Amino acid sequence: MRNFEDDPTLADLLSHEQLARLNQTLSGLCSAPVTLTAERPEVEATPVEFNLETIGWLSGGGSARERDAAVAMVGFLMLFIGKYRLAANLHHDATEAGYAELQRQNEALKDSEARYRALSGQLQQKVDEQVSVIRQTQQELYESARLRSVGQLAAGVAHEINNPIGFIGSNLRVAADYVNELGALVPETPENRELVADFHALLTESLDGTRRIADIVKDLKTFSSIDQADYTRCRVNELLLSAIHLVQTEYQHDLDIIERLAELPDIHGHPSRLSQTFFNLLDNAAQALRDAEPDKGKGRILVRTLARDNAVEIVIQDNGCGIPEAHRANVFDAFFTSRPVGSGTGLGLTVARDTVRAHQGSLELDSREGTGTRVRLVLPVNTPRPTKDS
Amino acid sequence: MPDYSPDDNKLALKVVFYGPALSGKTTNLMQLHSLLNPERKGELMVLETRDDRTLFFDMLPIGLRGRNGLDLRLKLYTVPGQVQHDSTRKAVLSRADGVVFVADSQPSQQDNNAIAFGNLEENLEKVGLDIESLPLVVQFNKRDIPGVVPETELQARWADTPWAPLVMASALKGEGVLATFRRLLEQLYPVIDAEFRLAEDHGISARAFVERLTHTGDASDA
Numbered sequence: 001m002r003n004f005e006d007d008p009t010l011a012d013l014l015s016h017e018q019l020a021r022l023n024q025t026l027s028g029l030c031s032a033p034v035t036l037t038a039e040r041p042e043v044e045a046t047p048v049e050f051n052l053e054t055i056g057w058l059s060g061g062g063s064a065r066e067r068d069a070a071v072a073m074v075g076f077l078m079l080f081i082g083k084y085r086l087a088a089n090l091h092h093d094a095t096e097a098g099y100a101e102l103q104r105q106n107e108a109l110k111d112s113e114a115r116y117r118a119l120s121g122q123l124q125q126k127v128d129e130q131v132s133v134i135r136q137t138q139q140e141l142y143e144s145a146r147l148r149s150v151g152q153l154a155a156g157v158a159h160e161i162n163n164p165i166g167f168i169g170s171n172l173r174v175a176a177d178y179v180n181e182l183g184a185l186v187p188e189t190p191e192n193r194e195l196v197a198d199f200h201a202l203l204t205e206s207l208d209g210t211r212r213i214a215d216i217v218k219d220l221k222t223f224s225s226i227d228q229a230d231y232t233r234c235r236v237n238e239l240l241l242s243a244i245h246l247v248q249t250e251y252q253h254d255l256d257i258i259e260r261l262a263e264l265p266d267i268h269g270h271p272s273r274l275s276q277t278f279f280n281l282l283d284n285a286a287q288a289l290r291d292a293e294p295d296k297g298k299g300r301i302l303v304r305t306l307a308r309d310n311a312v313e314i315v316i317q318d319n320g321c322g323i324p325e326a327h328r329a330n331v332f333d334a335f336f337t338s339r340p341v342g343s344g345t346g347l348g349l350t351v352a353r354d355t356v357r358a359h360q361g362s363l364e365l366d367s368r369e370g371t372g373t374r375v376r377l378v379l380p381v382n383t384p385r386p387t388k389d390s
Numbered sequence: 391m392p393d394y395s396p397d398d399n400k401l402a403l404k405v406v407f408y409g410p411a412l413s414g415k416t417t418n419l420m421q422l423h424s425l426l427n428p429e430r431k432g433e434l435m436v437l438e439t440r441d442d443r444t445l446f447f448d449m450l451p452i453g454l455r456g457r458n459g460l461d462l463r464l465k466l467y468t469v470p471g472q473v474q475h476d477s478t479r480k481a482v483l484s485r486a487d488g489v490v491f492v493a494d495s496q497p498s499q500q501d502n503n504a505i506a507f508g509n510l511e512e513n514l515e516k517v518g519l520d521i522e523s524l525p526l527v528v529q530f531n532k533r534d535i536p537g538v539v540p541e542t543e544l545q546a547r548w549a550d551t552p553w554a555p556l557v558m559a560s561a562l563k564g565e566g567v568l569a570t571f572r573r574l575l576e577q578l579y580p581v582i583d584a585e586f587r588l589a590e591d592h593g594i595s596a597r598a599f600v601e602r603l604t605h606t607g608d609a610s611d612a
Contacts, residue, residue: 051451094477
C-alpha cells in the first residue's frame with residue numbers, strides 16, 4: 001500500500017491460510033458451506049463491505065439470511081483486523097518519516113562539523129603564520145640591534161683611534177728625522193752608530209705598527225659600514241678582505257686563508273649585513289679548524305669568488321671538523337648552537353641565510369663530518385628590490 | 391489532495407480534526423457518527439486509546455454517489471493531540487483536503503490552542519500544504535463549561551485572520567458539531583468542484599454536496 005490510509009483489499013487483511021480457516025469456521029456455523037472470495041463468484045453472493053469498500057463476496061450458505069449473518073460477522077471481524085492494519089501502517093509510515101528526518105539532521109550535523117573542522121584548520125594555519133612572522137621580526141630586531149651596537153662601537157673606536165694614530169705616526173716620522181739629525185751630531189763611535197741605528201729601527205717598527213692599527217680601524221669601518229647607507233653598490237671582494245682581516249685579527253693572524261678572488265662587478269646590496277655574513281661564515285670556518293682532530297694536519301680556509309651571469313658566487317670552504325649529520329637539519333635555526341654556552345649566539349648561519357634571502361640570492365651548505373664544510377653563496381648583481389628595509 | 395481513481399470512478403477526500411490535547415476532537419467525530427445519516431456511512435474506527443486519549447487516530451468514512459456513478463468518499467480523521475505524537479500527526483495530516491481545528495474554550499487552555507495552531511501551520515508546511523488556501527474551520531469547543539473565554543472576545547481576537555468567524559461548539563452535547571462540519575464542506579466544495587467538475591459532470595451542486603453529506607435522518611438540526 002502506498003499510504004497507510006489507502007483502502008485495504010481482502011488479501012491485505014487476511015492471508016490465504018487465514019481466509020481458508022475463516023471459511024471453514026463460518027461453514028461450521030451455517031447449515032451449508034460458505035465461501036468468502038475477493039472476486040465476485042458466478043453464483044449468488046452477498047458483498048462484504050469494509051469502510052464503504054466492497055472487499056469480498058460471500059457465497060453458499062443455507063439461505064440468504066444465513067449469508068447476511070455470516071457477512072455481518074465477517075464485517076465485524078474485519079473492523080478489528082483493519083484497525084490493527086491501519087495502526088501498524090501508520091506506525092510504519094511515521095517511523096520511516098522520523099528516521100528519514102533523523103538521517104537528514106545527521107547529514108546536516110556532519111556538514112556543519114566538517115565546516116567547523118575546516119575553519120579550525122584555517123585558524124591554526126593563521127596562528128602558525130602569525131607566530132612565524134613574530135619570530136622572524138623578533139630575530140631581525142635582535143640582529144639589527146646587534147649590528148647597530150657593533151656599528152656604534154666601531155664608529156667610536158675609529159673616531160677615538162684615528163686621531164691619536166695620526167699624530168703618533170707623524171710624530172714618529174718627525175722623530176726619525178730628528179734621530180738622523182742627532183746621529184750627525186754625536187761623536188762618530190761604534191757604540192753611537194749602533195745606538196742610532198737601533199733607535200731608527202725602533203721608530204720604523206713603531207711606524208709599521210701604527211699603519212697596522214690604521215688598517216684595522218679602516219677594516220672595522222668597512223665592516224660596520226658606518227659611512228654607508230642601507231642598500232648601495234657593494235664591492236664584494238673588498239667586503240670579504242675586510243672580514244678576512246678581522247677574523248685574522250681575532251685569531252692572531254694564525255689562520256691559513258687562501259684568497260682566490262676574481263674580478264667582480266659591484267652588486268646592489270647591504271654592505272654591513274653582507275660583511276656580517278662573510279664574517280660569520282669565516283668565523284665558523286676558523287672555529288671548525290680549531291675543533292678539528294689534532295692529527296688532521298694544517299687547516300686551511302679557501303675563499304673564492306667568481307663572476308657569473310648577473311650574479312657573483314662566493315665560496316668559503318674549510319677542511320675542519322664538519323657538521324654532524326644529526327645537526328645538519330638545525331644549523332639554520334635561530335639560537336641553535338653546538339658550541340659551549342657563551343661562545344656563540346647560534347645566529348651565525350641564520351643571519352647569513354636571511355641576509356642572502358633579503359638579497360634574493362641563494363646559500364648552499366655542504367658538509368661532511370671530519371672532512372670539512374663548504375658554503376656557496378650566489379648573490380644577484382641587481383637585487384630587484386630589498387624585501388625588507390633594515 | 392483528493393485521491394481519484396478513474397478505474398472505480400472513486401474520489402476520496404480527507405478531512406482532519408486537529409487541535410490541542412483533550413480539546414474534543416474524538417468527541418466531535420463520535421457526535422458526527424451518531425448525528426449524521428448520509429447516504430453511505432461506515433463504522434467509526436477508534437484506534438488504540440490510553441486513558442481515553444488517542445494514540446493513533448480515529449476514522450469515520452462517509453460517502454455519496456454522483457449521477458454518473460461517481461463514488462465520492464469522505465474520510466474524517468482525528469489526530470492525537472499530545473505533543474509527543476507529532477510524527478503521527480504529520481502522517482495523518484499529509485494529503486489532507488480540509489482541516490477542522492478544535493480549540494479549547496477554557497481560559498487555561500489558550501496557550502495550548504496557540505501552540506497547537508502553530509504546530510498545525512508548521513506541519514502543513516512540512517507535508518507541503520498551504521494553510522492560506524486549505525479549507526480550514528476553527529471551532530471553539532466546550533462552550534458548556536462555566537467560565538470559558540467569552541465568544542465576543544474570541545471572535546474579536548480572530549477577526550483579522552482568514553478563519554473568522556469562529557464556530558462555537560459543545561461537542562459533548564452535540565452542539566455546533568454539524569455547523570462546523572457544514573462550514574468545512576462549504577469551503578471544500580469549490581476546491582473539489584474546480585478540479586473534478588462535480589456540478590457539471592456528476593450533478594452534485596454545492597448545496598447537494600453539503601446537504602447529502604450532512605443528512606441527519608430526521609428534521610431536527612443539532
